[in-house]
Amino acid sequence: MSRQEEILDGLYEHTLNGEVTPVVELTQEGLAFGMEPLTLLFDALIPALEEVGRLFEIGEYFVPEMLISARAMQGAMNILKPLIAETGAKPIGTFVMGTVKGDIHDIGKNLCNIMLEGAGFVVVDLGVNVPPDKFVAAIIEHQPQAVGMSAFLTTTMPMFKKNIEAIKEAGLRDKVKILVGGAPVTQEYAEVVGADGYAPDASSTVRLTKELIGLTESVAS
Ligand code: B12
CATH class of the missing domain: 3.40.50.280 (Cobalamin-binding domain)
Incomplete structure (x- = not known):
């Protein structure tokens, strides 16, 4: 498995488990590695939250688990947001x-x-x-x-x-x-x-x- 794949896998797992510190670290590492912010978002973070929703639905996760997963994702979003939003485009x-x-x-x-x-x-x-x-x-x-x-x-x-x-x-x-x-x-x-x-x-x-x-x-x- 390449380091990129490991980063995506790790981001997915740690978001699912609600561990904000490794999520933040892997996000930073992914970016330093040249990975696209949207790749981290769409190939790891969002799928993790989808799985959180599924686990909640089948009764394996409860509100606290949903909440800490959401917080872990938020940790990554704080880093990714300026990178995705800053285009310098004129307001439309x-x-x-x-x-x-x-x-x-x-x-x-x-x-x-x-x-x-x-x-x-x-x-x-x-x-x-x-x-x-x-x-x-x-x-x-x-x-x-x-x-x-x-x-x-x-x-x-x-x-x-x-x-x-x-x-x-x-x-x-x-x-x-x-x-x-x-x-x-x-x-x-x-x-x-x-x-x-x-x-x-x-x-x-x-x-x-x-x-x-x-x-x-x-x-x-
Ligand atoms: C994280 C989460 C929480 C967190 C929210 C944290 C936060 N800051 O947002 C917490 C723990 C607080 C929470 C609480 C609750 N939750 Co909740 N939660 C979720 C979960 C797991 C993920 C939601 C999410 O953020 N997904 C990630 C984003 C990126 O999802 P997305 O849908 O793909 O978003 C896209 C589109 O929706 C669209 N979009 C979104 N907004 C808009 C607006 C416009 C204008 C447009 C055009 C598009 C658009 O674009 C988005 C980006 O691509 C979902 C499961 C799920 N499958 O959705 C349950 C879920 C939504 N929750 C659910 C429930 C039941 C609850 C609670 C009632 C639980 C409880 N018993 O207390 C409470 C309600 C609290 C309240 N009053 O709002 C149910 C809802 C069931 C239903 N059909 O009503 C779900 C579906 C889980 C489930 N499978 O049962 N939850």
């Missing part, structure tokens, strides 16, 4: 993002933010547990082209509709494109609640946002 728009009220999952949201920043968006992150009036206030204050709402629980997904209703009532619905996402969310659900779009991951979030606000990808490289 403003994106307001938040996890809906009642929900504190933020890793998926944060990942979308990093990729959006990397693509040149100014991201206003409202954090987690965001009530409808905060989304409305942020739209008024920051005048974004797009708003993203993240929900990871079937019990908090209905907040999309509440948020969209509040945005409508404030007379702002035609001012912004609304994207929804999170593990249990689907395209069908997005349509039912009246969102403009749904994306299953961070890179498609960037693609969809650009498409919705009328920014076509440049064909010239």
